[in-house]
Amino acid sequence: MADPWTQAIAAMFEAMRKPLGGAPTRPYDPLALFQTISDATLTAFSDPQQLFAVQAEAAREWGRFWSNVWTLPTEKPRDRRFAAPEWQEDPWYRAIRDAYLLASAQMRRLAAGVGGSGPDKAMIAFLLDGWLNAVSPTNFAMTNPQVVYRTLETGGANLLAGFANLVEDVASGKGIVKRRTDPNAFVKGETIAATPGQVVWQNDLCQLIQYTPTTPDVAAEPLLYVPPLVNRFYMIDLQPKSSLVKWLVDQGRTVFVISWVNPTEAHRDKGVEDYVLSGIVEAAGVMRERTGKAPDLFAFCLGGTLTAIALAYLAAKGRADEVNSATLIGSMVDFADMRDWSAFVHEAHLTALEGHLERQGFIDSVELQQLFAAMRANDLIWSSVVNHYLLDKPAPPSDLLYWFEDGARIPAAFLKSYNRELLLNNALAEPAGFAVGGEAIDLAKITTPVLSIALKDDHVSAWEAVYGGARMMNADFVLGGSGHNAGVINPPAANKHGYWTNDATPVTGAEWLQGAERHDGSWWPWWTGWLDRHGSGERVPARTITGGIEPAPGSYAKAQ
Template sequence: MIADLTRRLNEAAEKMVKGDVKPTLPFDPFAIAQATSDFAMGLAMKPTDLMQVQVAAAQQWGQFWMGALSGKETEKPRDRRFAAPEWQDDVYYRAIRDAYLLASQQLRDVVALSKDSERNQAMVRFLLDQYLNAISPANFAATNPEVVKRTKETNGGNLVQGFAHLMEDIASGKGIVQRRTDPTAFEKGKTIAATPGEVVFENELFQLIQYTPTTAKVAAEPLLYVPPLVNRYYMIDLVPRQSLVKWLVDEGRTVFVISWVNPTEAHKDKGVGDYVTDGIGAAIGEVRKRTGQSPDLFAFCLGGTLVAIALAWLAAQKRADEVNSATLIGSLVDFADMRDWSAFVHEGHLAALEDHLESQGFIDSLELQRLFAAMRANDLIWSSVVNHYLLDRPAPPSDLLYWFEDGARIPAAFLKSYNRDLLLSNKLKEPAGFEVGGVPIDLAAITTPMLVIALKDDHVSAWEAVYRGARDISADFILGGSGHNAGVINPPAANKHGFWMNEKQPANASDWLASATRHEGSWWPTWIQWLTGNGSKKSVAARTIKDGIEPAPGRYAMMK
């Protein structure tokens, strides 16, 4: 094993020496350096504020040591890194934990003193969080009680095997921590993305999947799902007990799904407009042709942003009746409040990314995964470091993580336009600020009934920002529990997460939540009620598939 690892490490080193590593970077290191420099200079200009923070910190440390030396028990934090009972019950580990959390909060308080631009502040916060996440006592063998216990049980075997895992990952050339889940636990089309259906249409951008009905009668209005580009469509078709697609089919709905192609260099010039017209527009036309009805669209994340653009595009051409309703889940249409993601929407980073895109024609899925993982480093990076390199635990099977790691590329033209026109310039906020094929896009012109669903713990699309967007486009609004991905996968049988509703829509999101009513369980049945209320309430005979091209999930979902 050692000889094989040595050989693979040498091969990885040779690739680096020969220049096989991409010469460009998808970010600008000078922008990071400038942001940190501006922060330091700004801090130096506020000696009084800094002194107040230091005095407060001294008082906090005094109180900490008095409590630690007396063995005083502190409140258990809601932090999965410190879930082991020893972190709370053992005085030694509790003191280590609390000291780390206190120091972390104090450093964040210092960063909060900055009056710099939001993008610079976000960059500094991001860098600080990466540092704090990395130095957590949970990440080190000597200060993690679970690792200490495991090392005693195996006489250090876990650390030896964990080091072998580390060497193997480095030798792979893809970096460390590639085993968040067991990659052999699922097989697309058999155990995941396995709801029976057929590909019924395809073009160079997408395949259209129609699912086999399981009821004799179905609602007249078909459903059409528009996924984001960064991952495959089947987040809504995980294992059967978690599959939204299966649940909808069993509820008597005709379900169609767009499965985007995994772009290559040949798709380099495909932009946002192409995905709206040749993607969503073409799919709507095909669904209407096959069913004789205008579909109810539903979409997730970036897919929802594209649907909003598509609705405005149709409205501008007097074709709004081609869509019956639209549901946007975890989607932004107003990018003024991007929270920590604004760290990456910076002129320097965008210019560097465009150079990087020019060299290969697309952004690679692995690069996108690393970015998303960095934003949730404790869950997606450091937990794997602890489990695989320190505890020597096998990666557990997770259908959601399997989907997350089955990423897709994004074409250069699409990402350039999306980054500059939507994220940086926020042109969807302006009437006719953005165009698709020469057609001005005005979200205020949309007359289609719309429902926006936000997720309370969403780390990608902050629910408050999603709420403000819902008000801007006069949409109904539901707030679901949990995070960006897990909050969507909420089957009623699981009875998890809960959701909030409020007929009023005050200007402030916190005011909406304060007066909202919380409901237990899943928002899925409430969504079905909303669809029914905005539909014809008619049923038709189940739509059988007689001209399928190939079984679901189709070739595009299998593309590497």
């Protein structure tokens, strides 16, 4: 392994060899950001009396802070950035931590009092959080005790090697902290996405994979997984110990999955309708032909939104019996409450994005990953900054992060329609607000049994918003623990997270949770019980795969 000086010099030469270039278009409007900040600042200073009250309260809080700064608090903040014991036990670092947290709370309180539209308030909160996350004392060598000790231990070699890592990442053209996990730790089809199966059908949008049975008989109704477009399907087929696909197969289920193509410029005109009809509806038809049974669909995030549209389309066509049931996981259909994400559903940003899409025909996977990382900056950006640029720690292997970084593009036509009609106009919340294949989409007319599963700490699809959508579709509802991705990958053997159930359907999610019963462990067995209750109860001999095109996970999942 090269010494830090050699590594740094090599990285700088590589960066000079590949100079950075500015993109001709951006997927957002920088001027709108500045305008939002300017308007918020003017609003904050337009009411001197309120501003004085805020300043007076801040002065009182700082007075209490300095009076107690050397007193050991009884509780430490629940913030993973300050997990090292020095942040609690050393008075110097504890004072730095508490001062930062107090100032952050005061600034967030001030920003919350600024008026403006929902998207503008969300954008101010997003920008403020981004800045506060960036200036955390954990991100600087002189104010992070772990970095200080590491620097003394290595004589500064960690900082030099970390600088080389930074230069290398910037030169890659993918932005900073591209190495959240070891990119060579897994091989698709061998150590990840490795459950045995075959691609049995494909078109220009997707491949359909059927998995090899492991039990002598199986439930009559087959399962079809509909993934989102942002990442590859195999979040549900990571390592064998955490693979939902393997677990379902071992439970005696016939499992199929849709693997979306990674779009190129040639797919620029593929819209929501194409993915619903040529993807979900057509794949379900192939499954019925192969198994003789209407499938149970299950879907995640955006895949669940598309599945709900497909169910409404089939109901409008009088073909609801083509699907036996549907389970939507972390999926929104009512976008009235998008929380932080509403910051990007803004006229100026949508217009800028549409110009960007028109130029290249799709949004790139790196741009999508950067957006998702920005929404969870402490976990997906700043922790990597500390580990790779300050501590010079190697990126640990993580199957979930490997999957996260294996992103996919989204066609221009799809994203334009999705952003304008579904997000901005919330068309699915209105009867006949959206149309597919000439049919008005009315979610209230879905007759297929639907289960909606939300995740309690979901940062993408707030669980209360998912609950509101479930009521719109008259769906059953269960709440799982943990977040958007980790809450789905919850094998029973791990006995983690827990879940909540409640047969009542009050108006708000808060009321639902108040009356809900908490259960330990994974929601997976509860879900298969729900499938049993909505199935025929029939068992059939395990279905041997015939007419395979290529082994799972298929060429679409492997294509870059």
